[in-house]
Amino acid sequence: QVQLVESGGGLVQPGGSLRLSCAASGFTFRSRAMSWYRQAPGKERELVASITGAGDSTGYAESVKGRFTISRDNAKNTVYLQMNSLKLEDTAVYYCYTRLPQKWIGEKLVLTDYWGQGTQVTVSS
Numbered sequence: 001q002v003q004l005v006e007s008g009g010g011l012v013q014p015g016g017s018l019r020l021s022c023a024a025s026g027f028t029f030r031s032r033a034m035s036w037y038r039q040a041p042g043k044e045r046e047l048v049a050s051i052t053g054a055g056d057s058t059g060y061a062e063s064v065k066g067r068f069t070i071s072r073d074n075a076k077n078t079v080y081l082q083m084n085s086l087k088l089e090d091t092a093v094y095y096c097y098t099r100l101p102q103k104w105i106g107e108k109l110v111l112t113d114y115w116g117q118g119t120q121v122t123v124s125s
Contacts, residue, residue, distance in 0.1 A: 002026035002114045004096040009119030012086055016123070020081040022096030022116055030054070030074040032100065036081045038092035038121075045095070049081060063089075086123045093118040 008020040020036070031053045039045040049070035050059045058070050069082040079096065096116035103110050 002098075002100065004098065004114055004116035006094065006096050006116040006119040009094060009121045011122045011124060013125055014086060014088060014123055016086050017082070017084045018086065018121060020083070020094055020119060020121070022079045022081075024077045024079070024096075024098070027098075027100055029077040032098050034070075034072060034079040035097045036070060036079075037095045037097050037115075038090075039095070039118075040089075040092040043092075048094070051079065083121070086121075088123050091121060091123045093120050 003025045005023045006020060008018060010018060012018055022034070033050060033052050035050040036048040037045050038048050046061065048061050048064055049068055051070045051072055055072045055074070060068060067083065067085045070079065071082070072079040081094065083090065095118045098114050099111050100114060101109055102112045
């Protein structure tokens with residue numbers, strides 16, 4: 001059974017830092033890319049950062065480049081999001097995400113999306 005469990009959210013002042021963690025289980029963690037998404041009230045969920053299975057390549061939304069860092073520890077089956085210089089607009093629920101192959105239907109490989117339960121990050125003075 002695939003599980004993604006986030007932790008580390010909370011209330012922080014503008015300019016502060018937080019580190020989010022996502023503990024994964026139920027699949028071969030080191031072989032799968034992982035991502036962090038966020039969803040602010042009244043807005044669509046957006047991709048924040050992604051990292052390859054080996055951790056050798058990362059990507060970021062323009063709005064967080066230079067402030068957020070995604071990393072992973074494959075020995076601990078955990079992906080992290082270090083968030084520095086937090087802004088009011090970073091307030092959102094942050095979700096851990098991966099996509100896993102499920103089954104073949106004919107020649108098509110069906111993939112399934114998996115999400116964590118989310119962790120609230122509130123940036124406020």
